[in-house]
Amino acid sequence: MRVRVLFYGQLKEITGVPSEDAELSDGARVEDLFERYGRRFPKLAEFRTSIAASVNQEYAGWSAPLTAGDEVAFLPPVSGGQQTGRQADSARGGPANRPAEK
């Protein structure tokens, strides 16, 4: 099945392209798609614990299943000021504000 993949912020600078189509096997999940790109762009894999993903413009966990035609985006932490930057640091230390793991 084919899905559309979008990258934003620093992720886009790592991949060098803002979007492309990806061919996946049936039953693939968001994390499978990200792992594929992580193999292709090792620096991207380092962002695994600090980014969010969306499917069809809704935030989605890493285990969310994909279907043909889905639009999947990988999203760095959204823009904040100094204060929000610190909150993001602490948020990364705990599970409360992270996308669902596995």
Next chain:
Amino acid sequence: MTAAQSTTAEGDVIQLVREPIRAQGLLDALKAPEDGALVVFDGFVRNKFKGGETLYLEYEAYEPMAYAKMREIGAEIHEKFSVHRVAIVHRLGRLEIGETSVWIAVSAAHRGPAFDACRFAIDTLKRAVPIWKKEFFAGGAVWAEGEMPSQEAISGPGES
């Protein structure tokens, strides 16, 4: 996708723009005779970033999702607070020091809900709306670290 604007059935204004935000026109459109209060949050570009001098910023958005999330914030405000109208406007592209990047206003019959709703809007926007900023300074540029979307924002069916 080009920047566009929308006005909801409640008279709310949800916009992503690439030109300077013109607050006065928005204020005139928001105020109504039955209102007694209007609270504005004006977020603009600071000249300092982590102790260094900022030259300018660039904002980018995942536009369709940003619009959807901004509209959700407006709808949630009408559920939670006794307010009349909500405006949420975010500028994209290059912004100079002192220029407004995000402008939020809430009108209401009374000031309490207007203050509360305005605070809720900016805090939620910073957490949940997919907009990123890149800070340019002498000798380089860096993507600003922001907040992670809240668990509430992420949790969908089947996710805990």
